[in-house]
Amino acid sequence: MKLDYKRTFFLGLAFLSVSAFWQLYDNIIPLMLQNTFGIGETMTGTVMALDNVLALFLLPFFGALSDRTDTKLGKRTPYIVGGTIAAVVFMLLIPIADNIKSFPLFFVSLGAVLFAMSTYRSPAVALMPDLTPKPLRSRANSVINLMGAVGGIITLISISLLVPKEASPSYMPVFTVIAVLMVAAVAVMLLTIKEKKLGERVKSEYPDEEEDEKNESSKDMPSDVRRSLNFILASIFLWFTAYNAVTTAFSRYAARVWGLQGGSFANALMVAMGAAIISFIPIGILSSRIGRKKTILAGITLMSLSYIAGFMFINYSPMINVVFAFTGIGWAAINVNSYPMVVEMSKSGDVGKYTGLYYTFSMSAQIMTPILSGFLLENVSYRTLFPYSVVFSVFSLITMLQVKHGDSRPPKKKSALDHYDVED
CATH class of the missing domain: 1.20.1250.20 (MFS general substrate transporter like domains)
Known part of the structure; x- marks a missing residue:
């Protein structure tokens, strides 16, 4: 086939x-x-x-x-x-x-x-x-x-x-x-x-x-698996809260804080997206060797450090592109593995139902975070953007550490293209 x-x-x-x-x-x-x-x-x-x-x-x-x-x-x-x-x-x-x-x-x-x-x-x-x-x-x-x-x-x-x-x-x-x-x-x-x-x-x-x-069987989910599911859903909400705050406000942040004009801010976002695409294959290989949870934890850590580094730039520097490259790699590590972990925990029940839960938590974060981060930008300072993301990213690390299921190592891919699958 x-x-x-x-x-x-x-x-x-x-x-x-x-x-x-x-x-x-x-x-x-x-x-x-x-x-x-x-x-x-x-x-x-x-x-x-x-x-x-x-x-x-x-x-x-x-x-x-x-x-x-x-x-x-x-x-x-x-x-x-x-x-x-x-x-x-x-x-x-x-x-x-x-x-x-x-x-x-x-x-x-x-x-x-x-x-x-x-x-x-x-x-x-x-x-x-x-x-x-x-x-x-x-x-x-x-x-x-x-x-x-x-x-x-x-x-x-x-x-x-x-x-x-x-x-x-x-x-x-x-x-x-x-x-x-x-x-x-x-x-x-x-x-x-x-x-x-x-x-x-x-x-x-x-x-x-x-x-x-x-x-397909629709057996009740065991309580310990349910606990892991709740923690990973909380993690999904938290890391989307951190990441979406930056992506939504970055065009304004780049103009107000760094003085970038026109569409030049898009270059850093292109670097992040390009780095994510390139890193899918090595991340897929890494997940096969150390497991999904450890790969996600590494991704959260990398993104937290990237947010901290972004805050350190008071003025624009080409080095910000390096920071965004690591952001893209960290996001890819999370994105490739989080949805399969949810599916892994729900395979004894209705996969479609838990897919809906995944998107409910991710979209709920994207509803809340532009409003909350926007309030801080307006009433405190634009410089709150990256610390805001650091806080929620660290929270997602803490909740992810509590996840004990869904971490079966995925089999090595037969084709390099399989590593680009983030919604398997």
């Missing part, structure tokens, strides 16, 4: 589209809110948390709704196509609102974009397992994650090149490029992936998979 890499590449274009938009949202929207509309840090953090608030309710809803959908295009494709078109139309109104300084137009357009993205985010993720036999989903997910990383890097490069170093830059060029990328990616996917036809072929070739899933 072999994975069709070409088909999986085309499937991943939908995820590339999603990832490209969120990178744009996280880095540019805060600058608009503050520099154009004069909104304070606390309210900026509140607005930046809206996507995660919507995600908690809309992602499960549209995921379940697409499960019950049946059209000539399939179950997921109508949501992906319709959601992309709506998102692109409304996202192009955002820089227009920024240019003419119309906050009502900006807020309505932003809300419409976030809703449109929520309609197809879950269907886009679900498309791969729908069209990939179960034994091959790990390797296929590796390709999907790589595609998402490519989308994010394209956005960061676009920001770096297209956002001018001016007091009030126009963001229309970078929004236009990402809009074109999103449309092109989904158009190619639509032309190359015939969802309904491929879905029927997979079902006919592997008829026992669905029945096997129905027959």
